[in-house]
Amino acid sequence: MNDMLYARFLLWKKRPFSMLLWLILPIIGTILIITMTNSIQEDSRIPIGLVVEDDSALAHALMEKVKASNLVQVYTLTEEEAIYQLEKHDLDSVFVIHDGYESSILKGKRNNIISSYQTDLSLAYAPVKEMIVSLVQEETGRAKAAHFILDMNEQYNGQASWTWDEISEKSKEIQQDENLLNTAFRYYHSEQQVENTPLIAWNTWGLWAIISFITTLFLSDWVIQEKSMTVTTRFSFLRISRASYYFQNICLYLLLFLLFDLLAITLFTVLLHEFVSVPLVIHILSFRIMMTGLAFSIANCFRSKGTFYTVTILLALIIAIISGTILPIEGFIPKTRLLTQINPLHEFLAGKITIIWGVISIFLVLITLFRKERFNA
Amino acid sequence: MLKVDSLSKRYAKNQVLHQLSFQIHPGEIIGLVGENGAGKSTLLRLLATIDSPDKGTISLDSLTYGKDKKEIRKHIGFVPQDIAIWDELSVRENMHFFEKLSYQSKSEVQLKQLCLDMNLNKWDEPVKTLSGGMKRKLNLAITLIHDPKVLLLDEPTVGIDLKSKKEIGTYLWKQAKEFNRIIVYTSHDMDEIRELCDRILCIGNDRFYEELLRKSGKEIISV
Numbered sequence: 001m002n003d004m005l006y007a008r009f010l011l012w013k014k015r016p017f018s019m020l021l022w023l024i025l026p027i028i029g030t031i032l033i034i035t036m037t038n039s040i041q042e043d044s045r046i047p048i049g050l051v052v053e054d055d056s057a058l059a060h061a062l063m064e065k066v067k068a069s070n071l072v073q074v075y076t077l078t079e080e081e082a083i084y085q086l087e088k089h090d091l092d093s094v095f096v097i098h099d100g101y102e103s104s105i106l107k108g109k110r111n112n113i114i115s116s117y118q119t120d121l122s123l124a125y126a127p128v129k130e131m132i133v134s135l136v137q138e139e140t141g142r143a144k145a146a147h148f149i150l151d152m153n154e155q156y157n158g159q160a161s162w163t164w165d166e167i168s169e170k171s172k173e174i175q176q177d178e179n180l181l182n183t184a185f186r187y188y189h190s191e192q193q194v195e196n197t198p199l200i201a202w203n204t205w206g207l208w209a210i211i212s213f214i215t216t217l218f219l220s221d222w223v224i225q226e227k228s229m230t231v232t233t234r235f236s237f238l239r240i241s242r243a244s245y246y247f248q249n250i251c252l253y254l255l256l257f258l259l260f261d262l263l264a265i266t267l268f269t270v271l272l273h274e275f276v277s278v279p280l281v282i283h284i285l286s287f288r289i290m291m292t293g294l295a296f297s298i299a300n301c302f303r304s305k306g307t308f309y310t311v312t313i314l315l316a317l318i319i320a321i322i323s324g325t326i327l328p329i330e331g332f333i334p335k336t337r338l339l340t341q342i343n344p345l346h347e348f349l350a351g352k353i354t355i356i357w358g359v360i361s362i363f364l365v366l367i368t369l370f371r372k373e374r375f376n377a
Numbered sequence: 378m379l380k381v382d383s384l385s386k387r388y389a390k391n392q393v394l395h396q397l398s399f400q401i402h403p404g405e406i407i408g409l410v411g412e413n414g415a416g417k418s419t420l421l422r423l424l425a426t427i428d429s430p431d432k433g434t435i436s437l438d439s440l441t442y443g444k445d446k447k448e449i450r451k452h453i454g455f456v457p458q459d460i461a462i463w464d465e466l467s468v469r470e471n472m473h474f475f476e477k478l479s480y481q482s483k484s485e486v487q488l489k490q491l492c493l494d495m496n497l498n499k500w501d502e503p504v505k506t507l508s509g510g511m512k513r514k515l516n517l518a519i520t521l522i523h524d525p526k527v528l529l530l531d532e533p534t535v536g537i538d539l540k541s542k543k544e545i546g547t548y549l550w551k552q553a554k555e556f557n558r559i560i561v562y563t564s565h566d567m568d569e570i571r572e573l574c575d576r577i578l579c580i581g582n583d584r585f586y587e588e589l590l591r592k593s594g595k596e597i598i599s600v
């Protein structure tokens with residue numbers, strides 16, 4: 001193995017740039033795409049103003065929840081500043097959590113808890129309002145359930161006035177006071193949950209797996225190249241058999257890939273705040289063994305590098321689509337059992353050990369090696 | 378001793394070799410001549426174990442082809458007709474690549490000496506910048522790394538300048554006479570064949586080469 005490493009290294013050294021590029025591309029590519037989509041989503045968030053008059057735990061909890069949403073970019077300011085910025089259209093809309101918010105909710109009062117300002121250009125007012133309303137529902141429901149169960153019961157049974165009171169008007173702006181408990185009640189029955197998923201759900205390791213699929217295949221082009229070279233006639237007279245030559249080289253490539261996978265884990269943890277765990281490492285290891293074997297077996301079927309690269313790209317596209325990694329559209333393609341099974345990346349993407357395709361790829365490698373040995377015997 | 382007995386080989390309907398029998402002793406240089414397509418390369422491949430005959434037997438000392446293939450290969454140095462080296466590597470790297478995977482280990486000094494013996498004095502140059510003659514020399518040097526008893530060369534001097542040709546010729550002669558190796562090689566250069574070979578093996582149905590070489594006074598193996 002040491003001798004093979006020495007010999008292979010002589011060849012690797014001759015194309016350091018392309019070797020390094022393909023090894024590092026899954027890492028760089030993933031980091032770039034993830035950070036870019038994150039910042040695009042940051043930019044596309046709706047700027048809203050939040051005025052927190054009530055200095056209470058419940059009011060702060062609501063503020064944090066609104067801030068945590070991917071839909072909005074929250075600016076906390078005074079009411080005066082907020083309205084000024086709303087007039088300049090720097091903010092899409094403004095929401096005021098009024099003084100006494102917590103006690104009102106705890107007492108079951110519905111009026112004047114939160115009011116909002118919007119303009120003619122407040123395009124996203126409706127969805128933002130709905131989101132805040134449902135968050136309030138969540139909070140009030142929880143608080144009331146905890147502290148005032150009996151009181152709640154009485155309120156729900158006794159009262160039935162769900163009016164929306166307009167409190168004041170400011171030139172163009174309309175200040176609205178909404179009976180939030182009213183709205184809350186409606187949501188309460190429809191059991192609506194606030195979805196907190198980003199607009200595009202890029203999965204770091206999923207993206208990495210797709211790019212790795214391409215680069216692992218590209219880096220296996222040595223199999224095609226060496227097949228067409230007369231230098232291989234010498235392999236019959238080497239100390240090691242042809243099968244052993246290829247097997248050792250596959251192992252060397254596997255080790256090289258794993259080295260860069262380690263780098264991927266490190267960089268994703270540091271830069272993308274991915275969580276490392278022993279299962280993840282095992283999933284990556286099994287994925288990598290499968291991928292290296294599969295790439296070797298596929299490459300061995302080709303005579304021309306150009307065709308091989310083209311097929312690689314096409315395969316990657318198909319796999320990306322049926323995996324939903326590039327097009328995260330559920331229902332766009334029916335997730336049939338067959339589609340899942342023929343996808344070599346499926347187990348890894350599903351957060352499992354790559355067993356089925358791992359076994360398939362090892363089997364393919366063994367057949368390929370056996371045939372190479374027989375053919376050149 | 379390399380012993381060939383009633384060797385036959387056909388490709389589909391094309392009977393290339395028919396009932397070939399001859400023996401070669403250590404230290405002998407055998408020239409293999411015949412028109413294009415006569416079966417020279419085919420015979421060399423059979424002798425090199427990388428192809429197998431339809432009929433007949435070959436043996437090297439006490440080893441039988443087929444049965445002892447693995448063992449025989451340790452003693453075979455085969456120089457393919459097409460230059461078989463890593464184009465992107467330098468002379469030095471080529472030598473080291475094959476030394477690492479060879480039956481014999483050799484030091485850097487020994488490897489370099491192998492090249493110098495043939496006057497291949499480029500060492501760190503990438504192979505793709507070498508002249509045809511230099512490449513042929515390297516092609517031969519790599520084959521000698523594991524000190525083979527039998528050297529089989531398919532047109533080792535084709536298409537190169539006269540000086541390189543002479544250098545390779547002298548080197549092969551030394552390999553046979555000093556190190557007692559068996560050498561079988563093909564060439565279309567009849568002067569070279571006359572000068573270098575102890576015996577000449579003419580194959581093919583044509584008597585042209587036999588007639589041509591009879592005057593050389595060299596023994597011709599009739600098959």
Ligand SMILES: Nc1ncnc2c1ncn2[C@@H]1O[C@H](COP(=O)(O)OP(=O)(O)O)[C@@H](O)[C@H]1O
Nearest residue numbers: 388391393411412413414415416417418419420
């Ligand atoms: N692998 C093969 N399959 C079919 N025919 C072959 C093969 N190798 C050689 N031949 C045929 O055998 C004959 C001898 O070829 P070869 O030994 O290369 O001749 P030479 O080296 O003397 O020019 C030719 O007619 C050639 O077409």
Ligand SMILES: [Mg+2]
Nearest residue numbers: 417418458531
């Ligand atoms: Mg030939």
